[in-house]
Amino acid sequence: MTSIKEKEQAVVEEFELFDDWMDKYNYIIEMGKSLPVIDNKYKEEKYLIRGCQAQVWLHAEEKEGKVYFRADSDALITKGIVALLIRVLSGQKPGEIIDADMSFIDEIGLKEHLSQTRSNGLVNMIKQMKLYALAIKG
Numbered sequence: 001m002t003s004i005k006e007k008e009q010a011v012v013e014e015f016e017l018f019d020d021w022m023d024k025y026n027y028i029i030e031m032g033k034s035l036p037v038i039d040n041k042y043k044e045e046k047y048l049i050r051g052c053q054a055q056v057w058l059h060a061e062e063k064e065g066k067v068y069f070r071a072d073s074d075a076l077i078t079k080g081i082v083a084l085l086i087r088v089l090s091g092q093k094p095g096e097i098i099d100a101d102m103s104f105i106d107e108i109g110l111k112e113h114l115s116q117t118r119s120n121g122l123v124n125m126i127k128q129m130k131l132y133a134l135a136i137k138g
Helices: 004-016 021-033 076-089 094-099 116-137
Strands: 056-063 066-073
Touching: 004 021, 004 076, 021 076, 056 076, 056 116, 066 076, 066 094, 066 116, 076 116, 094 116
Parallel strands: none
Antiparallel strands: 056 066
């Protein structure tokens, strides 16, 4: 199994391949397009992440001691951002998700290239993923 740190490093290396932020945004959007479709039963109010400019639905479930996330958004860039977070955190043990420092976000410069509201949404997505992990850890 690949650790969170290894997944973060892979993302950093991928983003280094792009020269400018338009290419990076396009890559993020493409990630969002490849996100598996979430079941409509999870597109309810209780799965919405608060504080996001766009609507973002996030669901987590535990399988064999690991947390698996599914998500969707009504905005392409936001869907790509949540896809990126899922790629790094999904399939990990709850404690590893809770302890993840998510430093790759700063390394790729994502936060500084988002609007204030999208940046707040990013923080809220991470917070919600860690809260799910905490709840599953018990």
